[in-house]
Amino acid sequence: MPLKRKIAYIDLSKGEVEVRPIPIEMRRKYIGGRGLDAYLLYNHCPPKCDPLGPDNPLIVSAGIVAGCLASASARSHVMAKSPLTGALGSANMGGFFAPELAWAGFHHLVIKGKASQPAYIFINDGRIEIRDATKVWGAGVYDSQEILRQELGDPEVQCMVIGPAGENLVRFANVMNGHKNAGGRTGMGAVMGSKNLKAIVVRGTMDLEIAYPREALEYNKELIDMVISSKVSQTMQRWGTMFIYGVTNTTGLIRNRNFQQNQLFGGEDIECENMDKVSIGMAGCFGCQVHCRHRYIIKGGPYDGVYTEGPEYTSQGAFGTEPDINDMESVLVGNHLVNDYGLDTLETGSMIAWAMELYEKGILTDKDTGGIKLNFGNKEALWEMIHKIARREGLGDVLAEGPLRAAKKIGKGSEKYLIHVKGMSNLHSDERPTPSLALNIATATRGADHLRSRPAIDLYNLPIEVLDKVYRNNPVPYEGPLVNNYNSYEGKAWMVLWQEMLYMAVDCTGLCKYHTIFLGVNHPAFKEFARFIYLNTGLEFTPEEIWEVANRAYTLERMFNIREGFSRKDDWLVDRYFDEPTPLGLPVARGKAIDRKKFKEMLDEYYQLHEWDENGVPTPELLKKLGIDKEPSHQL
Amino acid sequence: MQKMLIVDHEKCTGCRLCELVCSVYHDGVSNPTRSRIHIIKFHNQGFFFPMVCQQCQDAACMAICPKDAIYRDEELGRVMINYDLCIGCKMCVAACPFGGMGINKDGTVIKCDLCDGDPQCVRFCDMKAVDYVEASTVNLRKKREAVENLATLMSKMVS
Numbered sequence: 001m002p003l004k005r006k007i008a009y010i011d012l013s014k015g016e017v018e019v020r021p022i023p024i025e026m027r028r029k030y031i032g033g034r035g036l037d038a039y040l041l042y043n044h045c046p047p048k049c050d051p052l053g054p055d056n057p058l059i060v061s062a063g064i065v066a067g068c069l070a071s072a073s074a075r076s077h078v079m080a081k082s083p084l085t086g087a088l089g090s091a092n093m094g095g096f097f098a099p100e101l102a103w104a105g106f107h108h109l110v111i112k113g114k115a116s117q118p119a120y121i122f123i124n125d126g127r128i129e130i131r132d133a134t135k136v137w138g139a140g141v142y143d144s145q146e147i148l149r150q151e152l153g154d155p156e157v158q159c160m161v162i163g164p165a166g167e168n169l170v171r172f173a174n175v176m177n178g179h180k181n182a183g184g185r186t187g188m189g190a191v192m193g194s195k196n197l198k199a200i201v202v203r204g205t206m207d208l209e210i211a212y213p214r215e216a217l218e219y220n221k222e223l224i225d226m227v228i229s230s231k232v233s234q235t236m237q238r239w240g241t242m243f244i245y246g247v248t249n250t251t252g253l254i255r256n257r258n259f260q261q262n263q264l265f266g267g268e269d270i271e272c273e274n275m276d277k278v279s280i281g282m283a284g285c286f287g288c289q290v291h292c293r294h295r296y297i298i299k300g301g302p303y304d305g306v307y308t309e310g311p312e313y314t315s316q317g318a319f320g321t322e323p324d325i326n327d328m329e330s331v332l333v334g335n336h337l338v339n340d341y342g343l344d345t346l347e348t349g350s351m352i353a354w355a356m357e358l359y360e361k362g363i364l365t366d367k368d369t370g371g372i373k374l375n376f377g378n379k380e381a382l383w384e385m386i387h388k389i390a391r392r393e394g395l396g397d398v399l400a401e402g403p404l405r406a407a408k409k410i411g412k413g414s415e416k417y418l419i420h421v422k423g424m425s426n427l428h429s430d431e432r433p434t435p436s437l438a439l440n441i442a443t444a445t446r447g448a449d450h451l452r453s454r455p456a457i458d459l460y461n462l463p464i465e466v467l468d469k470v471y472r473n474n475p476v477p478y479e480g481p482l483v484n485n486y487n488s489y490e491g492k493a494w495m496v497l498w499q500e501m502l503y504m505a506v507d508c509t510g511l512c513k514y515h516t517i518f519l520g521v522n523h524p525a526f527k528e529f530a531r532f533i534y535l536n537t538g539l540e541f542t543p544e545e546i547w548e549v550a551n552r553a554y555t556l557e558r559m560f561n562i563r564e565g566f567s568r569k570d571d572w573l574v575d576r577y578f579d580e581p582t583p584l585g586l587p588v589a590r591g592k593a594i595d596r597k598k599f600k601e602m603l604d605e606y607y608q609l610h611e612w613d614e615n616g617v618p619t620p621e622l623l624k625k626l627g628i629d630k631e632p633s634h635q636l
Numbered sequence: 637m638q639k640m641l642i643v644d645h646e647k648c649t650g651c652r653l654c655e656l657v658c659s660v661y662h663d664g665v666s667n668p669t670r671s672r673i674h675i676i677k678f679h680n681q682g683f684f685f686p687m688v689c690q691q692c693q694d695a696a697c698m699a700i701c702p703k704d705a706i707y708r709d710e711e712l713g714r715v716m717i718n719y720d721l722c723i724g725c726k727m728c729v730a731a732c733p734f735g736g737m738g739i740n741k742d743g744t745v746i747k748c749d750l751c752d753g754d755p756q757c758v759r760f761c762d763m764k765a766v767d768y769v770e771a772s773t774v775n776l777r778k779k780r781e782a783v784e785n786l787a788t789l790m791s792k793m794v795s
Contacts, residue, residue, distance in 0.1 A: 096652070155677070205667065216660070284649035284650060
């Protein structure tokens with residue numbers, strides 16, 4: 001049974017392992033995945049601890065239905081205090097790691113301490129060993145996994161690894177499974193690196209009993225049909241997330257030249273259709289019929305013949321639009337380099353685009369760059385900077401520190417050109433025309449981010465009846481306004497909050513967000529989650545109860561940030577959002593800036609809806625209602 | 637007319653849903669080691685290949701079985717195991733050149749039984765990297781694909 005999956009506490013300093021069951025009452029309160037991770041972080045992370053020190057717990061998990069029948073149940077989650085922001089560190093990864101962890105007998109790992117030399121953890125059917133990783137240390141992401149497969153003599157093992165970036169404590173290093181599945185954001189790879197932990201390798205052959213196998217099988221078919229009957233999924237099946245670029249670039253909802261413009265002129269070379277020249281087919285995560293990434297081989301140039309997977313929309317932004325390079329080769333190579341080094345594609349692209357603007361403004365000089373002509377449009381310079389960041393060489397060593405620390409080192413007013421929230425760079429989208437999306441990045445618990453609360457369907461200007469169906473009384477009451485105009489500020493606070501709850505619930509289950517109401521309006525949500533959790537695990541939840549679990553876990557994430565010194569002032573955008581209207585795009589996107597007063601009111605409304613006080617602190621009544629007024633309670 | 641399971645590795649996205657539904661359908665649990673079909677992956681080449689029993693006409697497993705426990709079911713075009721006769725010697729596992737015979741958790745040998753004519757791997761594979769088609773039309777499909785390729789070539793030569 002999924003409910004028999006255990007939690008393991010692994011102390012790398014002492015070389016000790018303790019295994020415990022996960023009590024059913026903790027499942028009822030947090031379900032699993034990111035939800036239970038939030039509880040574990042709040043309980044195991046000492047306040048104000050050094051994120052790169054041994055006390056910062058690295059928490060790794062599989063969702064409650066990982067490896068089960070729920071349309072796409074492949075997601076693993078990683079949590080720790082972020083070395084990038086000092087706030088919540090949280091990253092979600094697809095691929096094949098989570099199901100394998102479940103087949104190996106575990107759902108959650110709490111890893112503390114620091115190994116005295118490079119180590120990896122091997123988990124095999126309930127057994128956990130800490131092993132020497134000297135042979136793997138220094139290897140790239142692709143090679144590391146190959147070496148580990150060979151060392152263990154089993155091509156079926158699944159790895160969560162760090163690349164050289166994580167080893168070198170780049171503050172936005174990620175964790176990887178396969179070629180492109182990345183737990184990308186908030187520097188979880190650096191936390192692994194700080195523990196001398198190169199990889200977690202899992203192999204499982206244990207039964208995961210399905211509570212109602214035949215019913216779950218039939219319901220899985222229903223869910224899959226629900227997801228892949230939508231046009232957006234069918235487009236993703238063919239092109240991956242790269243299709244989004246065509247829409248956002250045409251409209252003017254993308255970032256170019258580090259936020260100076262909101263369209264890439266003549267940017268047709270990086271259109272998704274051009275992937276046909278290099279793609280050998282699509283690849284899917286475990287059990288997923290959306291299979292949203294390409295398998296591709298680079299043709300020509302210095303990286304001729306390299307095989308990897310992706311790229312995502314994010315990499316089109318990171319290595320195409322932001323550095324102002326209308327050249328698919330730049331995107332394909334950039335994506336490969338960050339995959340193999342184990343770098344967050346988004347943060348890497350943002351840091352380099354920012355450095356390019358500084359270089360063009362004379363704040364950085366040839367002396368700083370070591371002679372690299374770091375102009376916009378220069379793909380070779382871009383690639384060189386990726387190498388330098390991962391290896392922490394020259395200017396790369398400065399950029400590897402992430403936005404705020406790098407700005408402090410460089411000085412000279414460089415900070416005002418950063419596009420970030422809470423010290424984390426934003427997706428390469430331009431939220432100035434879309435207040436709902438602006439509120440989403442301002443308030444997300446892990447910093448500027450689109451996967452924690454983005455009401456992406458707001459961009460469709462849907463009929464109001466559709467918005468009513470999605471956001472009203474689903475599953476909790478909402479009486480306020482809903483407006484189907486994405487330039488509006490009205491009713492958007494609720495949409496952001498609703499998506500927060502939905503995405504938290506998804507991350508508890510281990511489903512992928514493409515299988516819920518993220519890009520597709522008719523995709524599964526709370527009601528369907530309740531059904532598949534029951535059929536797979538036997539655990540009964542009402543949709544309202546799942547909402548409450550999400551609210552509890554999200555509030556704990558918020559409490560974690562407050563404990564670490566974050567508050568209302570950090571739920572805010574950089575001045576450029578307010579002071580510089582968008583210069584380009586269609587009329588819906590052109591000449592738009594965020595209105596300070598209206599944004600402040602929207603933030604107030606958002607806090608009220610959350611039952612947080614005017615400083616964004618959850619009220620004691622709310623904590624009591626959610627049963628988290630006595631945290632940390634150290635039950636797990 | 638007899639149907640057969642065919643594999644088109646170029647369509648496979650490597651998601652392994654077939655392994656999941658196979659193990660749940662047959663054994664009621666999620667566990668790929670119990671699955672009768674497996675996706676063999678070459679991770680650094682992006683090469684995924686579904687491997688499953690070929691339901692051979694003159695099957696090696698059948699020939700080697702000392703108890704004549706393996707037989708052909710001509711109605712569904714499949715090779716079946718008579719568990720009343722099977723002694724679990726696993727010679728069939730050793731003899732099969734494709735890995736079509738597996739060993740389940742309890743030590744019994746297992747193989748693809750085409751889910752009695754409604755293969756779940758096919759039902760769930762949206763790409764139809766595994767498909768269940770009329771045996772007599774398999775080569776007709778291939779001929780059509782070959783001609784399509786030829787037509788593309790011809791048009792290139794003409795233009």
